[in-house]
Amino acid sequence: MNPPVFAHGNLRLYLLALLEEQPRHGYELIQALSDRFGGTYSPSAGTIYPRLAKLEEEGLVTKRTDGRKSVYEITDAGRAELESRRHELDAIEDDMTDSIRRLAEGVRAEVDSAMRTLRAELASAAREARKAATTEPATPQPTAESTRAMHEADLAITEFRQQIRLELRNQANRGRVNADTVSLLRTRLADVRAEVLQELAQG
């Protein structure tokens, strides 16, 4: 099993903090937690509802029914509990920031590595193509091998796009995508494209 995201008692406290911001129903709390973690941690319903039931039992939150939904709201006792443990909450939020940053660094490293691999693969494919062109007579029909290679290249490009999109979405969720991001992306992609086209053209 993966190590727990929240230390003992921390989820309980963090749920109170989320409910202090505004009353929410269970599913909304799951989504809020998922958002705070940039989509990397999404507690299951079976984690959240028993905690909410316990908080209700302790009188720290109240539950009211809104149609099919159960909307949870923090009570005065809940606010008092939160206030008395405010320093613990600050520590939890620091931990969250650290873990999100570590994760973002990991994704960035993966994307860089994928870019390097893609460049290497395309360069190798270009070299192979040049070699084949010098040893075999030119033919207007693509061979089975080149068709397969083309397909693999397509897959590599698709995978590359997905990884970039995923990271962008994660950063966008944290409000970190702006004009500079797009500019940086355009520049880096233009560099890679120029390099790849040059390699291919040499064949």
Next chain:
DNA sequence: TATATGAATGAGTCTGGCTG
């Protein structure tokens, strides 16, 4: 060290909306 408490997962149920 035994026990209690909390975090976490996943299967399953129920309900309502959408679609062919």
Next chain:
DNA sequence: CAGCCAGACTCATTCATATA
């Protein structure tokens, strides 16, 4: 209108951690 899907929730269970 039956089937599908998504949202909201329950329940059983396991594992980790705190505490007496």
